Amino acid sequence: MDLLALIMQIYVFVLAIFVGFELITKVPPTLHTPLMSGSNAISGITIVGALIVAGEGQNMLSTILGLLALIFATINVVGGYLVTDRMLKMFKKK
Amino acid sequence: MQIVSYIIYLLASVLFIFGIKKLGSPKTARQGNMLSSIGMFLAVVITLFDHMIITYEWIIIGLIVGALIGSTMALKVQMTGMPQMVGLLNGFGGGASALVALGEYFKVDNPAFEINIIITVVLSVLIGAVTFTGSMIAFGKLQGIVTGKVVKYPLQNPINILLFLATLVAGVFLVIDQTHSELLIGIVAVALVLGVLLVLPIGGADMPVAISLLNSYSGIAASMTGFVINNNMLIIAGALVGASGIILTLIMCRGMNRSLMNVVLGGWESAGSSGPAAGDGTQKPHKSIDSEELAMLFDAASSCIIVPGYGMAVAQAQHAIRDLANVLESKGVKVSFAIHPVAGRMPGHMNVLLAEAQVSYDKLFALEDINDDFPNTDIVLVIGANDVVNPAARHDKSSPIFGMPILNVDYSKTVIVNKRSMNVGYAGIDNELFYLDNTLMYFGDAKGAVTKLVNELKEL
Structure with a gap:
């Protein structure tokens, strides 16, 4: 069963990579920096895992690891989206 | 409740995809980033209702501290310092993924995970830790704290290959006998060193490649964490970022007509010098204008x-x-x-x-x-x-x-x-x-x- 679950996950992973390739090749070079910081913020999605580990209250060690993970991921998410917005605000056509 | 959260996670994944799609034009890009952040917000909120979460004190502290640091960084950074900023963010993302996987492993006294979980714990920890220290070195190089020159050290490639193989061997042993937590700690330590060693040789001007590659790693690490906690949204979001980083890496390499290997292994021998051109020493005639x-x-x-x-x-x-x-x-x-x-x-x-x-x-x-x-x-x-x-x-x-x-x-x-x-x-x-x-x-x-x-x- 676990192997089947793994294969289903790999399905999702592979298909998402294809979607990613299709989407990102269409982003013009002028937006590559905001693309990078914006996609960076998306990679902060690991915050979901961090929330669970930090809130499960299993033992001290894993709670500390979860708290650290949560701080890192939150910096990633909040910093990433804000700085991307700051940049995109500046792209204007006269 | 579980069903609701799965549906919200699906919605968030779709918002991430639309968000990136709207980055295809400067006109819609800002809106795209907004959509993507709404997806993230929904994902975080629905996770807070997860039945596995029983205590909120650490969560509140973590969210506040992280949000304060993140927003300060984002609002203070100068546009010339954007590469450093993205370098740091890559590192935090990778570090967070590694820490989540470690936390998952250490939450039980006698680990007996299914094989797919323990394999992805190892991968998540490995990629996340390499991304973390690698990004910190990239940040240091861009900031001028670490030398921007090409750093060569003896047996550079054999050492790195050996260290990488060591983590894989330790990973295999951990999968066979999951109770050996010292193996996982060893993997973390070696991966942290490996991150430093991999980025140190890359010259300052090759940083576009290094930053793009680390961006990709941070996405793949997030994806691996999705495998660990069995969450498709993480797998999708991480894969999108992984693909994005790889595409940018290849564009950068093509822009320099160099292979990825060539950049990663330390660039041009003469790179980093700024003195007058070597050679005959005589200056060829040039014209100047005021x-x-x-x-x-x-x-x-x-x-x-x-x-x-x-x-x-x-x-x-x-x-x-x-x-x-x-x-x-x-x-x-x-x-x-x-x-x-x-x-x-x-x-x-x-x-x-x-x-x-x-x-x-x-x-x-x-x-x-x-x-x-x-x-x-x-x-x-x-x-x-x-x-x-x-x-x-x-x-x-x-x-x-x-x-x-x-x-x-x-x-x-x-x-x-x-x-x-x-x-x-x-x-x-x-x-x-x-x-x-x-x-x-x-x-x-x-x-x-x-x-x-x-x-x-x-x-x-």
Whole structure:
């Protein structure tokens, strides 16, 4: 069963990579920096895992690891989206 | 409840995809980023209702501390410092993924995970830890804390390969006997060292590749964490970022006509030198021009292409260049900007700096869109760019940059090169452009020199 679950996950992973390739090749070079910081913020999605580990209250060690993970991921998410917005605000056509 | 959260996670994944899709045009990009952040917000909120979460005190602390640090960084950072910022964010993302996987492993006393979980714990920890320290070194190099030069150490590649294999062997043993937590700690330690060793040899000017690659790693680490906690949204989001980073990495490599291996293994032998060109020691003749003559030249021109490079960012000359473009346009000169893919320290770096200086984005052109325009252009102004305009890349097979796509500025009627001196670029090679008949050197610090030119033009 676990192997089947793994294969289903790999399905999702592979298909998402294809979607990613299709989407990102269409982003013009002028937006590559905001693309990078914006996609960076998306990679902060690991915050979901961090929330669970930090809130499960299993033992001290894993709670500390979860708290650290949560701080890192939150910096990633909040910093990433804000700085991307700051940049995109500046792209204007006269 | 579980069903609801799965549906919300699906919705978040769709929002991420739409968000990136809308980055396809500057008009919709901001809206896209907004959609993506709404997806993230929904994902976080629904997770807070997860039945596995029983205590909120640490969560509140973590969210507040992280949000404070993140927002301060995002609002304070200068646009010239964007590569450092993205470098740091990559590191935090990778670090967070590694920590989540570690937390998952250590939450039980007698680990007996299913095989797919324990394998992805190892991968998540490995990739996340390499991303973390690698990004910190990249940050240090960009910030000038760590040397930006190509660092070579003995047995560089054998050591790295050995360390990588060691983590894999330890990983296999951990999968076989999951109770050996010391193996996982060992993997973390070696991966942290490996991150340092992998990025240290990469030269400052190769940072666009390193940053893009680390961006990809941070996405893959997040994806692996999705495998660990069995969450498809993480797998999808991480894979999108992983793909994005890889594409940008390949674009950067193509921009330098180098293989990924070549960049990762430490670049050109001569890279990082900034002294005068080695060789016969005699200076070839070049022509120079002062601001007054240059102003007259510009006044008589009808078209101009400006080619900015990293030197523009270092000199903070983007606002002066915007003034120049404005004054030229008021005199009826057509102004465009030609941006080489590897100009600056990260993909798209020049575009952001010029956008900040309020240069309209429809005046910025990528290499393939503008290269045919040079023969019909009166004046090309090269500011802080060097190797990306070196004609040797087209014909000199002995040149280290041979084959690299360049901006064909030498095909234009007149090329003005602004530099502080005749020193060589980061590739450590002389630029034959400087000695061509149609090239005039305009010496001086980019910001000061351009400002002077603008003032002269205004007086005409």
